[in-house]
Amino acid sequence: MLQKSNKIRSVSYSKYGYLFSIPFILAFLVFSLYPTLFTVIIGFTDFKGVATTSFKFLEEPFANFVSIINNATFQNSLVNTIIIWTINFIPQLGLALLLTAWFTRRKTKIRGQGAFKVLFYLPNIITAASIAVLFAAITVYPIGPLNDILVSTGILKEPFYFQNDPWAAKLLVAFIQFWMWYGYTTIILIAGVNGINPDLFEAAEIDGATPSQTFFRVTLPCMRTILIFTLVTSLIGGLNMFDIPKLFIWNGGPANATMTTSVFIYAQAFSNKYLYNTAAAASMIMFVIIAVLSAVIFVLMRDKYEVRAKRELRRRKRELRRAAKEAVA
């Protein structure tokens, strides 16, 4: 009886589930799915030129993709993106882990943690466009603040033209990214440590583990998921890096040293070339790379209990079937 009334109730309310999801689904179809498909289609056409709207499909369907993969500037921009991301991320994660280890010590509490966190996170919330232009002004040649410091403290004999040196430009973009994001990563990692069962630390303490032993043998292994999450979200963000490389040095920098894939796509489609078809092909290549990375996050973020429950359910069903078969035999 009770079972039945429950069932009726759930059936009669289920339509609200659909009803309340309609705005999201509509907006998603119109503003995300349709543009995605449209981008895919444009990638297979001859669509270019300002203010044109007509296009036809290419006879060789993958011509745009082939030409973009063989495009030296695109290859260069992909390599730049990965280099800049890597030299930003490795020290970023290192510093974030170090700060996390310090801030989550159980015996010696660091005072002013709250204030430090607020200051470390500050650059992350400020408009990236403003930060890019600000750093451009700070590193300007020959009389920017950075050169001023370096020359007046005697580190450099004469001003250095940072924005004209390919590696200096790359390193500075990586530094800006590092500076903007290490605070964020630190806060995420600290939250991860705070989520670990304190009994584990107590047990380690009783067993006489030193703080560094506890950190490497207890804390780090417990944070595997959160570390992978941080790595993959940062990589996806890094692959889309646009504001800083675009505005730090206008359009790619010396010898295209700071040209990232997003800056490349922008230059292809929206600045003055209007090569929508090759830009779409480049976008799709990036889309596929990002989709693969997203799959990792997807697996991490699934409800663990649900997955486990489903697995359990399947196992039971199998057993039941086997039992039934055996009974028949």
Added chain:
Amino acid sequence: MKQKGKTKFQERSLAGKIVIYTVCIILAVLSLMPFVIMLVNSTRSTPEIQQHAISFIPSSHLLDNWKVLTGKTFNPFTGFINSVIISTGATILAIYFSTLTAYALFAYRWKLRQPFFTMILAVMMIPTQVISVGFYQFMYRIGMTNNFLALILPAIAAPMIVFFMRQYMLSALNLDIVASARIDGAGEFRIFNGIVLPIMKPAMATQAIFTYVTNWNSLFIPMILLTKKEFYTMPIMVSLLKGDIYKTEYGAVYLALSLSVLPLFIVYFVLSKYIIAGVALGSIKE
């Protein structure tokens, strides 16, 4: 013997503390330094900056810089108002509809619920930049370039916020309250607006801050859609500073940057406690 060991340990921990505080203070200075340089230099004249680019003593040329700045293309008022309109509209839509969608996923059992949630997880990380060509062409065809709605309406589908709202509901929303409201005869939509939304306020406030800031800072999509000067947002205004007309006007550039950063500074230092807590919440729970 024992006593000696203890002091040795204390010495070591004191040295450790000194290292920790030194590193933290250096990092804190590094966080603030560029902004201090920016604020001070916005009051100094270009010749002063060219003589000594770093100074901690404000000068008296704020008004001159302002005149140089606004005499050219940079219009802080237009940029500010446009950014406020877009960010406010997008935030309201994103928060309201994400909560509604999360509630649909949380409170009702429907056939496509699980597939729908799976889809939300799957598209969560896909950035808008990689579909920008199709998005721009679509907006161009329906005449929505230079129209704020093209930047506001897409906010209705915000998978990331839906995900966090659902997570929050799992821990904070008890369906018994909903059931008792039903017995009192309240409609489902009224229950959502009158009972669920107030319970969700803390999560909505946190997500609203981040959505607002993200929209405020956004550059790529606004830059391709908004081509007329009267529609420029603050970050697009900032990008104008890279143009040739401001090339040697350092004082004006620093002032423009200060103006673009100041609203965020104020918001951040008022709400920093909630923002830091919000970032920490954003990490997945094991």
